[in-house]
Amino acid sequence: MNEYLKQYIELQKQFRETEGDPDSVRALYTFKEKLELSEDKQAKEVLVDVYDLLDFKKDAYELLCQIGNRSDKKTLKRLGILKDYAKNWGNHYALPRPKTPEEKQKEKERQAQLGLPAFRYHPNPLETGAFEESADGVVCDCCGKTTHIFYTAPFYAVEDIAYLCPECIANGEAARKYDGSFQDDFSVDDGVDDPEKLDELIHRTPGYSGWQQEYWRAHCGDYCAYLGHVGARELRALGVLEEVLDDPMWDDEQKEMIRESVNGGHLQCYLFQCLHCGKHLVWMDFD
Incomplete structure (x- = not known):
């Protein structure tokens, strides 16, 4: 050997x-x-x-x-x-390397260098796949400018929109121009009383792609930050599996399903983190 x-x-x-x-x-x-x-x-x-x-x-x-x-x-x-x-699968569901605080800071700096706006409820939209990069650039349907970063997650509007730049999402212009939203306002946790927070979430925050209707978790009176698709392996690698199971939303049977979940499988989990206390939560759905 x-x-x-x-x-x-x-x-x-x-x-x-x-x-x-x-x-x-x-x-x-x-x-x-x-x-x-x-x-x-x-x-x-x-x-x-x-x-x-x-x-x-x-x-x-x-x-x-x-x-x-x-x-x-x-x-x-x-x-x-x-x-x-x-x-x-390709390499899409590869187990991610847990990032150190230094690596997380470098990622923030890289996003700033790319001119990517800060999204409070979706802090790493390039990493989660909500945005993609284009070396040649594409034209944003909303502002008409060439952008090298474009949106790929759901946008709910009557018109069929091909490309949106990050800036038109962050400033709310895309939602205003097309009377659209990035998240269903009924598919969110209760407990957030501030209407401005809901407006920011559905009109100025990149969404994510789920198997079924996307759902947004909330905690400490505010919507959580979306961190990405996960399964039990990813949750263990991040050291948060037991933390997400400590959630009154899930009964014992559902907790067992989360323990057995596979990223990219028939049951998909989506990871969120509270902006105030740091607690991790998940949403899950089926294909």
Whole structure:
């Protein structure tokens, strides 16, 4: 057994025993980056396993295609399984690396450099996929200006809108011009009495794409910040699984469903965080 495989087995054991806690995920990412720098075939073979464990299915499939022995039946079987995942999932549902406070600050600085407005209820819209970047740029339907960042999540309006820039969402012009909204005002938690907060949420905040009607959580008298799509693995990696289960919204059966949820699966969870006390909450729906 080579040293790469020994280290992987130890890291995999740690990952399984802790149910993918933040430290175990960070350790796997550090190991992944080390293997990616190596030209050793044994390192590449183990890298396939690391990619697979972290759900980088596309990367695992492509690397195994390059280095795998196609005369080996086990390799062929694994290629077949990974091919399906690569086609349907790509790397979209890869387990994210838990960010340090420094990394979070760098992300804020990057968004500021891109000219992305600050959205209180959706702080990382590039990361969640609410916006996409375009090197060539597209023309915003609302203001007519070229933008290199455009909106991709739901916008509820009579007219069919192709592109919206972040600024037209942040200043409310898109919602005003098209009499539209980014979130259904009936699909939100109760407990927020300030109408200005609801106006900001539905008219000046990027939405998100769910399986069914998107729903927005609230806590401490205010709407929460949307953080992205998650499953149980992601919640464990962030260290917040038990926290989101401590929620009177869910009964025991529903809590078990959250524990078994898979990001991108038939039951999808969506993560929110209270802007005031920091508590994490989820919403979930089915495809």
